[in-house]
Amino acid sequence: MNDDLREKFIAIVGTKNARVNQEDIAPYLREWRDRWEGKSELVLLPANTQEVSQILALATETKTPIVPQGGHTGLVGGGMPDMSGDAVILAMGRMNKVRDIDTAGNTITVEAGCILQSVQEAADDVGRLFPLSLAAEGSCQIGGNLSSNAGGTGALSYGVARDLVLGLEVVLPTGEILNDLNALKKDNTGYNLRHLFIGAEGTLGIITAAVVKLFPKPKGQITAFLGLETPAAALELFQAARDFAGQSLTAFELMPRLGVEFTTKHVDGVRDPLTTPYPWYVLLEVSSGESEDHAQSLLEHLLENQMEAGSVLDGAVASSVSQSKDFWHLRESMSESQKPEGGSIKHDISVPVHAIPSFMLDAEKAVLDIEPSARICAFGHLGDGNLHYNISQPVGADKQEFLAMDRVITPAVHGLVLKYNGSISAEHGIGVMKRDEMAKIKDPTALDLMRRIKKNFDPAGIMNPQKVL
Amino acid sequence: MKVLVPVKRVVDYNVKIRVKSDDSGVELANVKMSMNPFDEISVEQAIRMKEAGQVEEIVVVSVGPQQSQETLRTALAMGADRAILVKHDDVVEPLAVAKILKGVVEEENPGLVILGKQAIDDDSNQTGQMLAALLGWSQGTFASEIEISGDTAKVKREVDGGLQNIEIKMPAIITTDLRLNEPRYASLPNIMKAKKKPLDEKSVGDYGVDTAPRLTVVKTEEPEGRKAGVIVGSVEELVSKLKNEAGVL
Numbered sequence: 001m002n003d004d005l006r007e008k009f010i011a012i013v014g015t016k017n018a019r020v021n022q023e024d025i026a027p028y029l030r031e032w033r034d035r036w037e038g039k040s041e042l043v044l045l046p047a048n049t050q051e052v053s054q055i056l057a058l059a060t061e062t063k064t065p066i067v068p069q070g071g072h073t074g075l076v077g078g079g080m081p082d083m084s085g086d087a088v089i090l091a092m093g094r095m096n097k098v099r100d101i102d103t104a105g106n107t108i109t110v111e112a113g114c115i116l117q118s119v120q121e122a123a124d125d126v127g128r129l130f131p132l133s134l135a136a137e138g139s140c141q142i143g144g145n146l147s148s149n150a151g152g153t154g155a156l157s158y159g160v161a162r163d164l165v166l167g168l169e170v171v172l173p174t175g176e177i178l179n180d181l182n183a184l185k186k187d188n189t190g191y192n193l194r195h196l197f198i199g200a201e202g203t204l205g206i207i208t209a210a211v212v213k214l215f216p217k218p219k220g221q222i223t224a225f226l227g228l229e230t231p232a233a234a235l236e237l238f239q240a241a242r243d244f245a246g247q248s249l250t251a252f253e254l255m256p257r258l259g260v261e262f263t264t265k266h267v268d269g270v271r272d273p274l275t276t277p278y279p280w281y282v283l284l285e286v287s288s289g290e291s292e293d294h295a296q297s298l299l300e301h302l303l304e305n306q307m308e309a310g311s312v313l314d315g316a317v318a319s320s321v322s323q324s325k326d327f328w329h330l331r332e333s334m335s336e337s338q339k340p341e342g343g344s345i346k347h348d349i350s351v352p353v354h355a356i357p358s359f360m361l362d363a364e365k366a367v368l369d370i371e372p373s374a375r376i377c378a379f380g381h382l383g384d385g386n387l388h389y390n391i392s393q394p395v396g397a398d399k400q401e402f403l404a405m406d407r408v409i410t411p412a413v414h415g416l417v418l419k420y421n422g423s424i425s426a427e428h429g430i431g432v433m434k435r436d437e438m439a440k441i442k443d444p445t446a447l448d449l450m451r452r453i454k455k456n457f458d459p460a461g462i463m464n465p466q467k468v469l
Numbered sequence: 470m471k472v473l474v475p476v477k478r479v480v481d482y483n484v485k486i487r488v489k490s491d492d493s494g495v496e497l498a499n500v501k502m503s504m505n506p507f508d509e510i511s512v513e514q515a516i517r518m519k520e521a522g523q524v525e526e527i528v529v530v531s532v533g534p535q536q537s538q539e540t541l542r543t544a545l546a547m548g549a550d551r552a553i554l555v556k557h558d559d560v561v562e563p564l565a566v567a568k569i570l571k572g573v574v575e576e577e578n579p580g581l582v583i584l585g586k587q588a589i590d591d592d593s594n595q596t597g598q599m600l601a602a603l604l605g606w607s608q609g610t611f612a613s614e615i616e617i618s619g620d621t622a623k624v625k626r627e628v629d630g631g632l633q634n635i636e637i638k639m640p641a642i643i644t645t646d647l648r649l650n651e652p653r654y655a656s657l658p659n660i661m662k663a664k665k666k667p668l669d670e671k672s673v674g675d676y677g678v679d680t681a682p683r684l685t686v687v688k689t690e691e692p693e694g695r696k697a698g699v700i701v702g703s704v705e706e707l708v709s710k711l712k713n714e715a716g717v718l
Contacts, residue, residue, distance in 0.1 A: 219499055224657070273654050292501060296539075303657055315657035319543045320503035321483035323654055 039085035057175025070144025076431025112143025131158035149199035151427030218287035220295030223324035227278030251285035252383035351422035470580035507585025545663035546655035567599035572676030
């Protein structure tokens with residue numbers, strides 16, 4: 001980039017809000033799983049929608065690639081620039097205002113750079129629930145959550161990010177501002193454009209603000225950590241729990257013994273909630289709109305029946321919020337606890353819920369056929385049919401050698417996913433990680449339509465190039 | 470030996486509390502309630518002593534409204550054997566609680582009473598000490614280690630600036646501090662078993678205690694919120710602010 005252009009970009013946000021030294025830029029290029037490398041010579045921190053608009057207009061005019069970045073917690077490399085160093089990173093963190101809260105309509109209007117947790121807290125302050133919840137919530141930003149259509153643990157009863165959005169404000173690559181910040185539940189006026197930007201991973205424009213839905217806060221909530229024999233038993237329990245508790249079943253997370261061993265070993269403050277080990281665990285949460293007592297009695301009846309039926313072998317029930325936080329902490333640190341165990345080949349897959357037990361049996365066989373000492377740590381949102389099918393290296397193996405087995409292990413796992421009519425990216429997105437693979441397996445008409453949309457919205461091809469398509 | 474463990478139902482430690490609009494106290498309607506964390510530590514201690522063969526029976530007792538039953542059930546699910554609920558709907562101050570507990574002790578004849586050092590709702594830190602005085606028993610407060618041998622108890626106390634080791638005569642009152650242990654989770658089979666464990670209901674009248682408050686709450690206020698910080702432009706500005714605004718130089 002020539003100095004003249006750089007100065008023009010910097011002038012839009014002001015020198016104070018531009019990062020030009022490599023030392024200051026480094027944090028924006030550090031990817032927390034150390035999987036991707038990227039280069040950039042300029043990071044811009046816009047304060048408002050107008051500045052974003054000016055930046056994109058200039059970028060389109062000069063064909064400068066733009067990489068939008070939120071909390072930089074993505075898992076598929078969607079927020080990383082490539083190695084050319086040509087891209088300008090647009091970090092959204094300064095646009096972090098809550099513009100409006102409407103307790104009559106139960107909506108909140110937030111800017112893209114709001115940290116997810118602060119959106120949850122703003123909702124909580126007015127006695128409402130914003131149900132999007134995921135492990136990175138303390139640092140990820142709502143703009144990134146929407147751009148990647150995040151899922152998380154609340155998806156079971158409240159849906160994924162897409163289901164929570166009523167309106168968006170988006171800056172298009174040309175600098176035009178799409179004002180679709182309506183807060184209406186019912187609005188059938190033409191094409192619903194917002195859904196194009198949700199899950200587009202910043203390839204069609206930049207989401208600068210959103211109106212998202214709030215919900216009544218549950219009056220009672222109770223969490224249990226259960227020991228089970230097999231994923232089939234977990235599926236049986238899930239069906240029973242949903243039949244019994246209906247919408248009150250607000251979380252259902254499956255975890256393997258290995259994951260509990262990893263977290264108790266590597267993560268501070270985590271201990272095994274049960275005194276005896278079990279092959280599988282389920283974290284189950286019941287919420288009630290009525291009362292604590294109601295939640296408690298729902299849970300206890302359900303679990304008593306299921307212990308008699310034999311699907312649940314043992315369990316611990318949280319008797320305070322801090323105990324329930326302990327259980328969630330265990331579940332949410334499962335990802336990071338794999339890092340000290342060496343290389344890990346990760347998959348974010350979904351299959352129809354009923355197929356989870358047979359998929360897991362098939363996948364285990366396929367993986368162990370390739371590497372008999374591989375350690376499978378498959379966990380996740382069983383109720384959504386979504387598993388993080390992660391495989392840790394054999395103890396003592398060479399990390400790089402194991403990671404190179406990705407080339408055989410991933411096609412084997414993904415092959416089974418497709419056999420069961422599943423998805424190779426359930427909630428993390430495509431980014432750069434799964435771009436080529438998606439191109440191979442996605443319906444050709446769908447791919448063609450996506451490319452046409454991209455070309456139409458972003459004729460200069462500046463928005464997050466090389467991602468998704 | 471029999472151990473008596475008093476437990477209190479309080480607003481859950483993790484709940485953000487709100488002051489009632491008339492400043493008369495803390496809002497308790499629709500708020501998550503749990504066992505006082507220090508009492509959980511006391512229950513855990515009693516269970517460990519039972520597991521070690523030093524204790525035959527653990528009796529838990531609570532003074533409070535009907536819902537305190539849930540707190541007692543939690544203690545039973547952790548491993549206590551029997552529960553007593555002394556029903557009382559209004560505020561009870563530490564002295565009244567200590568007098569009621571004295572009555573319970575006289576009925577039950579435990580060799581040891583383990584209490585939390587304080588309840589996290591009113592932070593009084595008085596009941597254990599008052600009970601010891603009323604009974605004329607020895608007391609080991611703020612315990613982070615307890616060792617019973619024969620008719621003496623060795624207690625490691627958490628005091629300002631360090632630890633103090635004392636030896637006290639049994640029967641005794643011990644109040645527990647945070648570092649004593651990490652309470653267990655109630656297991657599902659034990660929660661089911663706890664439903665069948667005996668829970669007796671008593672009234673304050675059974676112990677002939679006058680619970681009329683001796684203190685009057687004048688006003689309850691939320692702590693002042695933290696003021697936003699400022700970024701100073703220079704050392705000179707910092708020094709001037711410290712001198713003129715903060716008045717610390």
